[in-house]
Amino acid sequence: MKSATFPPFFFFLLYLFILLISLYCILLLLFALYIHSLTCIYTAHSKPDGTPGIHKFTAMGLLDGRRIDYYDSESERKVPKQEWMRECLSAEYWGKGTQEQWLESLMNRMRQNDSVVHVLQGMRGCEGKMQPDGTLKFHRAMHTYAYDGHNLLSFDSKTKSWIAAIREAQLTMREWDSDQAMKERIKGYLENVCIKWKKQLQKARIYLVHIIFLSPAPPVVYVFAKKAKVETNLILTCLATGFYTKDIIVRIKRNGRVLAKDDGLMSSGGLPNGDDTFQRRDHVEILKSDLSTFICNVTHEATNISVKKLWGKELCCFSFVSFLSLD
Structure with missing residues (x-):
């Protein structure tokens, strides 16, 4: 008399069931x-x-x-x-x-x-x-x-x-x-x-x-400039804060061209504010003598909002530069 045999698929389901039960027990323990x-x-x-x-x-x-x-x-x-x-x-x-x-x-x-x-x-x-x-x-x-x-x-x-x-x-x-x-x-x-x-x-x-x-919250965007360690340079910073969800796109443009790491662009990435919202800070170092137009463009897809901020023209004269909205 032959013993009963089970198809391979049966053992796969049994293995999967045991695995799921084990994971459930582990989660309960951690919880x-x-x-x-x-x-x-x-x-x-x-x-x-x-x-x-x-x-x-x-x-x-x-x-x-x-x-x-x-x-x-x-x-x-x-x-x-x-x-x-x-x-x-x-x-x-x-x-x-x-x-x-x-x-x-x-x-x-x-x-x-x-x-x-x-x-x-x-x-x-x-x-x-x-x-x-x-x-x-x-x-x-x-x-x-x-x-x-x-x-x-x-x-x-x-x-x-x-x-x-x-x-x-x-x-x-x-x-x-x-x-x-x-x-x-x-x-x-x-x-x-x-x-x-x-x-x-x-x-x-x-x-x-x-x-x-935690419903989608739009970002508040600031741009400012400060003196760099090198006397002839300035640091332009774009700060987006108070937004949720975390995903956000920040672009600093020089005469319409998006700056990248090769241009010296630095980014903090998304950071928590401590009130369940986030912030991101991007900056780039430029020459004081650079008369190009610099714009920060922030896009927050969760709220379908896009914000543009323009740095003032006479950057050499200010340690803190007020901003203009191009919205």
Whole structure:
């Protein structure tokens, strides 16, 4: 009695089925291991030294490492750093601010004054691990302080206890460890509220970015000139920014001829702006004495828009050249 035989095509289908199942399992595993984070980083200075951008207190929120909002003690208002953040949160949220209050008491405990600048830094947030069913599960909490660049205190949400990194922080550690209500609030925020915020912001970002802000956006085009290292030369730059999708065509023309790498043309290629749009910067070095007509021609196929910008004629007289639109 002959044993049953199967055609080669059967084994091909079986192999393909096993391969697809294996790939699916790998994707599920990778998806499950994908970590999302929501953190707030804040910095307090005992005495700002007048450096621009340095304030007595600053704070910023980060979603998956990307800055989403900012606050400082001078403006006393939260500012969205992503347009979708402005859309998904109320005006009441942006009017609120918070400041770290215990830097002065910390300096007193360390018997320090403000003759030199002291800096207190903090980070508070959570990480969630994406599950195969699309839910976000709490993974890890972060609540730490550093003082003058050295680790100071950290909170362990598992044991609901504070850990002092240096001897000077032990008194604060004992005081905070004795406040059970405060520790419960911190644990509740890190393991529950923070994760819920992360879910809401992630959903809002996915919806608003892909439905509203990632619809094709036209480029804004600037042209300018600046002095080159060689005294007799100028660098002409064409900047296209704020566009989506990434694909864009930028051409710099001299008397109608498109310049190429052989002419010294350099391009940054498409670069992210940090708000889900892109930019591209092309430049070429020319002689100041060159009286040719230079035009930047930008074409963005996603929006079917073409923009032309003309450099001014007297390039030798300007370090920054205004532009004319030929649209």
